[in-house]
Amino acid sequence: MNKTDRLLAIVLELQRKGVLRAEDMAAKFETSTRTIYRDIQALSEAGVPIVGAPGLGYSLMEGYFLPPVSFTAGEAVALMIGTDFVEHKFDSDYRTKAQSAREKIEAILPESVSQETNRVRTTIRLLVTGETYNSGREKEGLEALRRAILDKRKVRFHYSKNIPGADGNRHSVRDVAPYGLVFAQGSWILVAYCDLRQELRHFRLSRMSDLTLLEDSFTFPTDFNLQDHKPADDRRVLVRVQVHPDIADKVKGAGSFFMTQMEDHEEGLMATFHVRQPEELLHWVLGWGADVVVLEPESLRNRVREEAAKMLKGY
Incomplete structure (x- = not known):
């Protein structure tokens, strides 16, 4: 980064963070503290009102904003x-704001940059899959949950969950304190403290219905940070399958949320999965027909046999 870019970046960081030490800026911009001191001096001489407080760091004078x-x-x-992503995957409120933001960005771009931007955009496409009923349900609940999180209000909803090996789905009513929203594996997930389970849980928005904002308020735990949050991995059951060479490339391309390892062998692809219950992979295995064979565990091999027998009776 040259000096001009670094000076601009320093002002942007100060405007964004409020107060920064010279040591922190030196680490961020990969330079020496002495260089940062010189940069601060250069910015001050150029008329940027930077205030230094011993032991605290540097900050911009209140009321100063960097020009566009x-x-x-x-x-x-x-x-x-x-x-584009926000417009497709967020609720109507943010969809409108995304459209407005795009129009403002396009309006301020110089002609040369605008032309280059349009040229590059023609080579990139954001594929929005899953425009189904579930996707619509996600968007309906997204705005209400965003507001509940910001207002620190609890919510209630009906939750439907498929239990492998059980007949049909299990339904329950949950009252939760919503802590944050995560977009993962193409779906929105709510991270919330569940009153029923008395612990932090994860809920897919696509499985929610009858979402209601409650009067009860809540307080965020002091030790909770959504950006650092990592759900406990409870996928402890090992599943190994053998894939016929003719479809090995297709399986690699399709992938699976549960797949943890793939190895090529002469007899085909050996794929390893980690799941909570073996039945979670039942439909995936059946979907590939006879070209995928379960090696272990035996319980899943038996379930595949049972389903295959049921299918045979149907024909």
Whole structure:
């Protein structure tokens, strides 16, 4: 990073973070503390009102805002793709805001950058899959849950969950304190403290219905940080399957949320999975027909035999 870019980046960081030490800025911009001191001096001489407090760091004088900055074609494309994603995957409120933001970005781009941005965007496509009933249900609940999180209000909803090996789905009513929303594996997931289970749980928005905002408020735990949160991995059951060479590439391309390892062998692809219950892979295995054979555990091999026998009776 050259000096001009670094000076601009320093102002942006101060505007964003509030107070920063010279040591922190030196680490971020991969330079020396002495260089940061010189940069701060250069910015002050250029009229940027930077205030230094011994033992605390540097900050911008209250009320100072950096004038509008320009974007490179790559930065503009990144922002445009971001607005496309928000428009497709968030609720109607943010969809409108994403459209407005895109229009403002397009309006301030110089002609040369705008042309390059449009050229690059024609080579990139955001595929939005799963435009189904579930997707619509997710979007309906997303706005209500966002507001509940910001207002620190509990919510109630009916939750439907498929239990492998059971007949049909299990339904329950949950009262939860919503802590955050995560977009993973193409689906929105609510991270919340469940009153029924008395612990932190994860709920797919696609499985929720009758969502209601409650009057009860809650307080975020001081030790909870959504960005650092990692759900406990309870997928402890090992499943190994053998894939016929003719479809090995298809299986690799399709993948699976539960797949943890793939190895090529002469007799075919050996795939390893970790699941909570073996039945979670039943439909995946059956979907590939005779080209996928379960090696272990025996319980899953038996379930495949049972389902195959039922299918044979149907024909």
